Amino acid sequence: MIEIVHPGIMSLVIDGGRYGHREVGVPPSPALDSYALSTLNHLLGNEDNAPAIEVFGEKFSLRFNADVCCAITGAKVRASLHGRTLHSWMSFEARSGELLTVDNVMDGFRYYVGFSGTPVLEKIIESYSTNLECRFGGYRGRALQKGDRIDFENIRTVNMQRIPEEFIPKMNPPHTLRVLKGPEFHYFTEDSLEEFMDSESRMVFTVSTKANRTGIRLEGKPLTFRVGADESIISEGLLPGSIQVPGDGLPIIQLHERTIGGYARPAVIAKADHDLLAHLKPGDSVTFKMIEMEEAESLYDRRMEIVTLLKKGCRR
């Protein structure tokens, strides 16, 4: 069992996501950094999409009431366990009674804390993920609070491992996000699109303080709608990573909590860069770079190969 001593700024239970029900508006609500989640689960000998705790903010702290293996991935943090200093992207053993505290977040924003066992929580619509807005899934449908306790079953001992540095992604700003053309690309003026998506032109946006787990609002020079283009569209199915531009011209990057949207989409973030979205924090600089589909596919496939490589390394 673990007990939350400090929830950081926000922590919640997530897993690989809730799929197959977007037709009635159920969003996937997965871990925002899926690479961090699968790597975490690899370190702990769990299934790829097994549940973990997604945290942002320092001071997150929990007490172990059982011996269990634990790991942290995602943002690079410095943590301490009963006086020992620990880092992310490695597994470690925790003994009953010990206190884990995250003291500093160095690179990145969100980090993932996982355990070598299965949390005793109810799956809602086939997933452990918390839908914060509708208050279901995860731990009683809400963010974790001081004093919350989670039991674990099937606790296993696993070999301690560390993820090699070359497999840890870069999470620090400035961020360059690669994008593909969206359905309403032609709603915007050529000049505006060129500035927006050409990384050479260095059109820099800043992550707004209004960013949350649903969407990331950006501030900067607004995009210009072409004369005659509608500022809203007939609401339509939405891909995660869609860049929506409302009437004010300032882009919003949609994450995984909405299934239908009604704003023009000049672009969609390439899947290879979706995990990076978990690490965009208020004030960070963001530029966009348009790429072709073939490149987007191979970038993502390469990312997936790393996960496979890590697993093979484990078997050897």
Next chain:
Amino acid sequence: MNISRHGEEGIRILFGEKIDLEIHERVRRYYFFLKSLQLKEITDIIPSFRSCLIFFDRKKTSFKTLTASLQEKEFFIGHVNIPEPKTCEVPVEYGGESGFDIDFVASHTGLSEDEIVEIHTSVTYTVFAVGFMPGFPYLGILDQRLYVPRLETPRLRVPEGSVGLAQLQTGIYPFHSPAGWRIIGKTNKKLFDYNKEPYSILQIGDKVRFISV
């Protein structure tokens, strides 16, 4: 019907460019056609006013293979079993504290509160899509006389059960939620239950009638 790729794992099948019952019927038919195929490579489908968005698994198929296979099976679309639309009655308490925008709607449209209720309850609405949040039905087509613009700045939170209007649509918020629509009333009817299937009581093509209580 226009098929295009959207992102790495999306296929957007577009049936038209307006809110229209005939286009809706084609979207709906195509959606049930897709469901009837029970393809493992399709992970999610979002049918809405004028399109179906298909999510596919690139580990199992490619855009080319999947679209070719869908086109091959298209002859079957006309033979798909489409469920008979259910009609659902939704009791609404109009105006007052639960319908806090009804005064705005009245002044914008020049109608009295009674007239608004009368017009809103006189139409059998079609569910054009369910989404944005779990169980939210996009209902149309609203009587022209009730046309109101969306809020310029959406409210951060409206209570669950709120019934709203925007342009030629009306809808019901099944959960507390941010909202850009004008709220004219509130219902106690539960539209979404995450504990039992079907989770959403409404699906595309179903009908809704509002009843003033």
